[in-house]
Amino acid sequence: MQEALNMSWAYAGAGIGLGLVVVGAGLGIGKLAAGVAEGVARQPSAAGQISGATNLPLFLLEGVAILAEVFCLLIVLLK
């Protein structure tokens, strides 16, 4: 009974954590996209350079989100 209760806390924690990760990633990538859109709107000729510069932080952020997802999955799968 206690074991099942502890397990349910673990599942709840993993679920909440996953939701928080999605919120964080969404906010970060959204801010990046907003910055790109504004920069391209101010100077359309620099569109290539701006999107090239945002590629790297975009994928680093996405990588952080995916890593967090993997760790949440590990919480669930590894007891």
Next chain:
Amino acid sequence: MQEHAATQASEAAHKGFNAGEVIIGHVSNGTEHPLIHLPPVFGIDMSVTKHVFMVWLVSITICVVITAIVSRYVASKRLLPVGAENGLEIIVEFIRDGIARPNVGGKWLMTWTPLLLTFFFFILGANAVGLLPIFDVLGLIDHYFIRAPEHSFLKNLIHGSSTATGNYNVTAGLAVISFFAIAIAGMKAHGFVKHWGNLKPGDHWAHWALVPLEITSMLVRPFALTMRLAANMTGGHIAILAILSFVFIFAEAHSPMLGIGIGIPSTILSAAISGLEIIVVMVQAYVFTLLTAVFIGMAIHAHH
């Protein structure tokens, strides 16, 4: 023969549809039933599993195709490329001018571009093979025509995931190559010992505090590369399989007609996610190559 089929059908009906098991079965390597069982070497099981087989398949295919195209161009002594050489040129120029040159710089460009090209083509190939339903078609042919026995080579070949880069061991191998490439790039550019001296970014005494941070980042970067690629590939497949399992879950819970009804939006949605997965495949190959190039560039131009 009829009795056996009847008992099997009733067994399957009573067992129900375990979505978790089916999904995990479709994205896993199948280490319990390897394709070719080899004896363990120093305690490591050297059997050929499906992902090992897919790595070999993709490597050999890409090697043969690209070598054929390039050797045809070199042998023809023409300046303008023809046909497939055009396509290859687009990708090679994209990586050399878009990824390698801005990060690695002119001096070491030709040293590191082959490695980046290899990474890109291999990861793109291995990712894309996971989207082609080769083994599903093979499974259909096996189910209706060949009917191979349970643990035969064909059955083991069909079971499991065909995306080799969805396995974190495969991507860890790629990340280890990346790690050594970064170290070697720094050592070639700055000298054998001075590259490690660059871990301390400046001359002030306080810069010693940054050394543990630099060492940690040196180890965390390949780990992040590993997990990013493996999780992206596996996650896409799990999403597609989960949406397709809705059909069976609903058919189990209520009635087969509801399963068929759910099937229409379910297949459309999973087709849309497969389209998204095509984008993810190309983006993940690009990102792995880009990050490796950025880290190599950071090791080469390490003056702050």
